[in-house]
Amino acid sequence: MSEPIRVAVVGASGRMGATVCAAVEHAEDMTLTARLDVGDDLGAVRDADVAVDFTVPSATEANVHALLDAGVHVVVGTTGWTEESLGRVREHLTRAPGSGVVIAPNFALSAVLAMTFARQAARYFESAEVVELHHPRKVDAPSGTAVHTAQGIAAARREAGLGPAPDATESQLDGARGAVVDGVHVHAVRLQGLVAHEEILLGNPGESLTLRTDSYDRGSFMPGVLLAVREVRQRPGLTVGLEHLLDLG
Numbered sequence: 001m002s003e004p005i006r007v008a009v010v011g012a013s014g015r016m017g018a019t020v021c022a023a024v025e026h027a028e029d030m031t032l033t034a035r036l037d038v039g040d041d042l043g044a045v046r047d048a049d050v051a052v053d054f055t056v057p058s059a060t061e062a063n064v065h066a067l068l069d070a071g072v073h074v075v076v077g078t079t080g081w082t083e084e085s086l087g088r089v090r091e092h093l094t095r096a097p098g099s100g101v102v103i104a105p106n107f108a109l110s111a112v113l114a115m116t117f118a119r120q121a122a123r124y125f126e127s128a129e130v131v132e133l134h135h136p137r138k139v140d141a142p143s144g145t146a147v148h149t150a151q152g153i154a155a156a157r158r159e160a161g162l163g164p165a166p167d168a169t170e171s172q173l174d175g176a177r178g179a180v181v182d183g184v185h186v187h188a189v190r191l192q193g194l195v196a197h198e199e200i201l202l203g204n205p206g207e208s209l210t211l212r213t214d215s216y217d218r219g220s221f222m223p224g225v226l227l228a229v230r231e232v233r234q235r236p237g238l239t240v241g242l243e244h245l246l247d248l249g
């Protein structure tokens with residue numbers, strides 16, 4: 001058997017970080033070399049092949065730059081990425097040839113498939129809106145998954161030459177129609193008892209299609225995280241979205 005992949009986890013005490021540490025410890029082809037939290041020196045990842053970041057939107061970009069400087073490949077599940085912050089990582093990678101970064105807003109297979117199906121279906125529907133539902137400890141809204149979903153729908157609508165979705169709203173309470181991501185309305189629910197869920201609503205006169213994905217347990221994200229850890233070393237540059245590792249992109 002080949003050498004195990006050495007993995008460091010940043011945000012190791014968090015809900016996702018702790019789950020990733022346990023998953024890495026149970027994976028026969030991996031070994032956990034570092035658990036890092038707020039204030040720890042990220043240079044400590046130097047012994048690792050791959051670092052996994054599940055922290056907070058305000059910290060993740062700086063972490064990725066520091067991890068690349070430490071010479072490791074990086075897998076990121078943390079949300080809050082923008083075209084600008086992704087661009088700065090792409091630019092950094094030009095100075096770190098051979099390094100790979102995989103950033104995925106959602107590692108659950110059901111969510112990745114729902115986003116793929118939404119993108120496939122979007123061109124056939126006049127209307128499309130996204131509703132994401134999460135646990136109330138989540139610090140960002142809308143979810144990274146909902147942003148990625150809306151961007152995929154918007155791209156498909158543009159490619160199909162569709163204009164704006166019909167909407168006669170003339171007056172509204174602030175927020176009643178949700179946030180608008182790339183022209184697609186996105187609504188965020190925070191509810192005790194939930195983990196991570198999303199509904200994608202597509203409508204035509206007389207019919208609708210609803211795609212729904214439910215993560216009831218953080219274990220649902222682990223096969224995708226471990227897949228990214230295994231693949232990132234063979235994928236130099238920046239990959240955004242697990243769909244590209246599943247041949248769905």
Ligand SMILES: NC(=O)C1=CN([C@@H]2O[C@H](COP(=O)(O)OP(=O)(O)OC[C@H]3O[C@@H](n4cnc5c(N)ncnc54)[C@H](OP(=O)(O)O)[C@@H]3O)[C@@H](O)[C@H]2O)C=CC1
Pocket residue numbers: 010011012013014015016017036037038039054055056057059063076077078079080104105106107108144221
């Ligand atoms: N891609 C995916 O499939 C998924 C993505 N997520 C995303 O992952 C992120 C984390 O979620 P979750 O685990 O629920 O959040 P938590 O708040 O439970 O965990 C975040 C952890 O990161 C730590 N942290 C904060 N800043 C730093 C830093 N600069 N360096 C190291 N550690 C730091 C926090 O420490 P402290 O509490 O001490 O501040 C905390 O332990 C979110 O952005 C979430 O949206 C979540 C689930 C799935």
Ligand SMILES: O=C(O)C1=N[C@H](C(=O)O)C[C@H](O)C1
Pocket residue numbers: 079105106134138139142143144145146195196197
């Ligand atoms: O904070 C969470 O819990 C989740 N965050 C990610 C997101 O914002 O899309 C992924 C998943 O929805 C769980």
